[in-house]
Amino acid sequence: MIPLEENRPDPDELLSRIGGEEKQNRGRLKIFFGMAAGVGKTFEMLRDAQKARSEGTDVWIGYLETHNRRETEAQAEGIPILPRKRSKYKGVDLEEMDLDSILEKKPDLVLVDELAHTNVPGSRHPKRYQDVLEILDQGINVYSTLNVQHLESRAGIVEEISGAPVMERVPDSILEVADEVELIDLVPEDLIKRLKEGKVYPSEKIPQALNSFFRTPNLTALRELSLSYTSKLVDRELSRLEPTKDSKLSEKILVAIGPSAGGAELIRYAKRIAFGLKCPWVTVYVDEGKNLSEEDKNTLRENLQFARELGSEILSLAEKDPVRGILRAVQRTKATHVVVGRSGKNRISWLLEGGSLVDRLSKESGDFQVILAPTDSSKRKSPNRFSPFWWGARSKPVQYFLSFLALMGVTSFNLLLNTFAGYWSIGLIYLFFIMFVSLFAGRGPVLVTAALSAVFWNFLFIPPKFTFYIEKMEDWMMFGTYFLLAIVLGVLTTRLRAREDALQSGEEALSGLYRLSTSLSKAHSLDEIVSVAMESIRNTFHSPILLVLADKEGRLSNTPHTKSDFLPDMREFALANWTFQNRKPSGKSTDTVPMSRGLYLPLLSPGGCFGVLGLDREEKPPLELEEEALLFSMLSQLSLAMERIQLLGIRATAKMAEESEKFYSALFNSVSHDFRTPLTVIRASLDLLDLGEGSLASKDSSLISEIRTAYKKLDRLVSDLLDMSRLESGRLQLDLQWEDPSDLVNDAVKLTQDEKEKHSLTAIADENMPLVRMDHRLMGQVLVHLIQNAFLHTGQNTSVVVRASVPKDHLLLTVEDNGPGVPSGQEEKIFEKFLKGPGEVQGTGLGLSICKGLVEAQGGKIWAENKPEGGARFSIRIPVLTFPPLEDEFV
Known part of the structure; x- marks a missing residue:
């Protein structure tokens, strides 16, 4: 479905x-x-x-x-x-x-x-x-x-x-x-x-x-x-x-089918043409307003389902004239080829309708080509030429009874009027009565009433009375007028009522969708939306409803919504779960467990699947084409309304997060700058103590060393906070100059010599490397962070190597160690803010995040990986686009 x-x-x-x-x-x-x-x-x-x-x-x-x-x-x-x-x-x-x-x-x-x-x-x-x-x-x-x-x-x-x-x-x-x-x-x-x-x-x-x-x-x-x-x-x-200019993807095939067994053969033929032309195709069914038998309905449903399976788009139009319906479909789909089969109607019908279906389409085929499919005539259902005239009529038995009762009343009135007026006047009254009946009854009651009124008029009023013999030619002509008028009025009435029914059903569907959309737009909570939608769907399709929504984690809930009045068993509920997982309809009249009790449909929208809606269709016929379209339109409205509520919640959360981010940035800025002054005082005091007269006692010297270490950690923390604040606010200013990568590596190693303790720190740089345009201070800070990170996460007596090389068109900087390496699966996550390694107690978890931001600000890329022989390797790639321009005095 x-x-x-x-x-x-x-x-x-x-x-x-x-x-x-x-x-x-x-x-x-x-x-x-x-x-x-x-x-x-x-x-x-x-x-x-x-x-x-x-x-x-x-x-x-x-x-x-x-x-x-x-x-x-x-x-x-x-x-x-x-x-x-x-x-x-x-x-x-x-x-x-x-x-x-x-x-x-x-x-x-x-x-x-x-x-x-x-x-x-x-x-x-x-x-x-x-x-x-x-x-x-x-x-x-x-x-x-x-x-x-x-x-x-x-x-x-x-x-x-x-x-x-x-x-x-x-x-x-x-x-x-x-x-x-x-x-x-x-x-x-x-x-x-x-x-x-x-x-x-x-x-x-x-x-x-x-x-x-x-x-x-x-x-x-x-x-x-x-x-x-x-x-x-x-x-x-x-x-x-490799699409070419002469590609025929702009062409489109339209195949017109009906409730006949030959429709499947037509669909296969159209599919072969579409496959050969490499173009899309559409299957159209024109509803002529006829009452179809159960056999015809089943055949039509099978044909449409067959076309869907072969990948066709389905289009259904209500039109009394099939040619007009096909032309509307051609105009709507922009089809270039129309595939039709041989008509099963007789030649009399062709004369009355102005020719066969192919002839009438050929007269209008200015923008499309008509293709007559070679269908098997034995599979076409030939119309019954001797079928009763009331077949296909929509009149109910009560209309026949009321028409006959009204005819008896008019006949009684004419018997009283016969003493004052002639039988011609009475004939006109009968004709007026037939026109009146045609306004309220269908083709069958009109024809029956016309026939009986002609019999009554002939038997009771035309001389010689109480006989069926007619002497004058004028009376014969008047007698035949009844039937001609009845046929014309019956056909016109049927067409008008068919159009009226189609317009009424379409208007009811549009009105229902309008009421539903209006009610959903006024709902401000999920429960209100669900209540409004379920009530509307329940009243429209007259079936108990099951609604199961998705939870916050994106999984289908195990319990139906409280408004559900269709509570299936475990097997049926498992089918609803399958619908949610596969985003496809299942259950009754579908390709997935078609013998089940309920019909289960996913609530889909561009934002995802919000749940499953089920209809209890036990002992009920499959939905008609119009009912399917209406149901899916209602589900689409419901899904969009639920998505609107979800987006409102996301918007509120995002606004709160934005305000929190502003407060976070302002706090970091304020705290970081306020810390700068006392840190400067502490550093100056430590320098004065080192330059003071005499040597301090060993205890005092150890105390000063601890204070200096704590100062460095606090200074590093404040620097990290300031850098992160500048990165996120977009106020980071780059000072791009032509730098020697060897100097960058050597400076970073010198700045971290005091912190290496028992680690081994080595710098390796290729010879004759070109100058690279970068911010020396910021890139040096990146290398210092990576070296300190290696010291922090590796044990004593491990080696840390900083390398610089220029392969091809980029500068490659690496910091590698022979420690435990990066945990598996964490190679990307370690660059997130405030993320610390397992068991780590020192640091803020900002160092690697700052490194990533500083490198990407200069158009580079940084990544982490584990070495095959053990240990971690952090690599930085900075593009090398050109060499520095020569100064005029050197030219």
Whole structure:
């Protein structure tokens, strides 16, 4: 079940733009594609899997069907197999792929044979390819196999070639979303030879296969189909990678379908054209206002769902005239080709309507091309030429009864009037009465009333009375006028009422959406929004509702909202959880557990998924097209309102954080500058004590040393706070000069000599390095911070090495040690503010953050890594763009 959006992006275009994070998180799909069973698809899949396994990939078999082929079983040796899921259907024990086990195991690569397989009824998904799509969504790579006859767009052709029905099918989009398709080709004669050798089917099935499907003409045609499809697929991929000027992506296919069995064939034909032209396509259904039987409704629903599976956009329009509806669809979608089938109407209908559907479209095809699809006439439902005239009427029995009652009243009045007026006047009264009835009743009551009034007028009033004999030609003409007038009035009334019903339903939907959006805009809390939306949805669809919201951590809550009146069991609740995780509809009338009780839909918005809404649809028919569109529009309104509340909360939090940041910066500025004065006094006093007369006692000398050490730490802290304040406020002024990197390294080593204690500190610089444009003071401060950081986080007797080199076009500065190194996974986080190492008690955790800010302010980059031989290495890269200009006196 997919929302009906007229401007929905084309699936092919979306697939061509897949990339970024979504592409990285999604698993890769490789399909081994062939013309028929026995060409070696499974064998090649296993061989590639063995190769991946030898390279260290975690490979598991999710489902494998070897058909007792010895070479295939031998190729699968060594690959672990996930146990299959056993189930019973109609008293028969069956084995299926265990989807949950695969998702729980989460291997790097899983092998899933027979992609077109149909799952046991009651499974999570009706088809195995849908299981594969869910596996891919969880980031697991998949290898699978597929034959050309299982493609929906080619299945009809294969049935015509082989004469055998193709029961298991997959949409063509499964090949279009595959990251790699490998064609397994085999000459038909070799395949027949393999069949005769018993390498394809058991010996008892070989004669039947040779006489039916595995004939050389059939295999040759199938091989041509597989080769042709694969070449077009490759051409399509090349056009995406290297779009050319003559690309036909601007073209668009529109296919018009109805509630007939031939609609599926039309859709396949349109898909083949769109695939060949590499362009998007749209499926349109024109609602002519007719009452459809349950069979027709089911057929129409299946056709539209089939078009969605093949990647089509769906459009539904209400229009009495199908040609006008198609023209509106062409104008709305900007289609360049319109695909239609042969009409099942008879020639009389063509004359009344002004020609066939193709003829009328051809007259209007100035901006588009009409394509008549070669559909099978046996699949079209021919209209019943002898159907009763009241079929398709929307009149209720009460209208017939009231019309007849009113006719009896008018007839009684005419009997009294007959003594004063002639039968012509009475005929006019009957005609006026028929016009009056047509205003309130449908086609059926009008026709019945016209027929009975003509009978009454003839029998009771036209001479000779009380007989059905008519003498005058004028009376015959008057008698026939009743029926002509009744037909005209009935048709006009039906059309007007159909338009009225369509306008009324559309107006009700728009009014409901308007009321909902107005109420949601006035709601100021999440509970108010939920209450308003649930009440509106409940009254519109007359179904109990389940609402489960996401918690603050982004997970679906375990308890429904208090306003929910639909409380499903654990199995149904697990289905709602699946909907939240996969962001897809599930449940009743969808592709995921369609036999469940409820219909579960995600509350999606650009900001994410806010929860799941479920409708109790037990023993209720699937939603109509208009109901689906209305439901998804309401859910969109609800999601946007919830996102608005979330954004208001984020805005309030951001404003509070902004005020806190301002206070934090102001406090740091104030405290840091106020500390500068007493620190200067302390330093001057210590210098005076060192220069004082005589030597101090050893105790006093030790005390002064401790005071000096504490002063240096406090001075460093204040400097760090000032630097961080300048970095975050944007007031950092760079003094860029042409500097010698060797001098920078030597100065940093000299400044930290007093703090090295038992550490070994070495400076290494390349010879003949060019001058680099940088801020000497700030870069020196960066190196000092990195050296002090190495002293702080390494034990005694460790060595610290500072290197400088200019490889290619950048200056590379490194500070490395042979200590314990950076904790795994913390290489990026250690540059965050106030982050300290494990067990660290000294320092503020600002040093590395300041280093990063100072380096990036000069256009450089800093990063941390662990050396292979042990220890940490901090690297700085500063771009070297040019050499300093020569002074005039040196020229």
